[in-house]
Amino acid sequence: MIDTGDLDRPRRGGEVMPRAEVHWFAERMEAELAENDHKRHWSSCTPGWLLKRLEDEVAELRRAVETGAPAARVISEAADVGNFAMMIADHACASSTGDPPMT
Numbered sequence: 001m002i003d004t005g006d007l008d009r010p011r012r013g014g015e016v017m018p019r020a021e022v023h024w025f026a027e028r029m030e031a032e033l034a035e036n037d038h039k040r041h042w043s044s045c046t047p048g049w050l051l052k053r054l055e056d057e058v059a060e061l062r063r064a065v066e067t068g069a070p071a072a073r074v075i076s077e078a079a080d081v082g083n084f085a086m087m088i089a090d091h092a093c094a095s096s097t098g099d100p101p102m103t
């Protein structure tokens with residue numbers, strides 16, 4: 001079920017209002033990140049290491065999909081993929097702006 005909370009707020013100048021599916025997936029990503037808050041922040045990882053982890057997570061997602069894993073497992077693995085892609089994007093943003101990755 002897609003949580004559409006907060007999505008009925010009006011669009012403000014320049015602010016992106018994510019569609020319901022993106023908002024829902026971002027919440028899944030945040031839940032996975034929160035479970036791993038005890039680990040080091042991605043700002044201390046290299047983009048190459050993060051890319052390897054992304055590839056590992058894609059393999060986990062592939063296995064979950066291909067073996068017919070429960071939806072919760074597929075969603076969790078998809079969120080892992082999204083998070084490692086986000087971390088790589090955060091590094092890229094930091095390197096282009098000179099600012100450190102967001103913490």
Ligand SMILES: [Mg+2]
Pocket residue numbers: 057060076077080
């Ligand atoms: Mg995983």
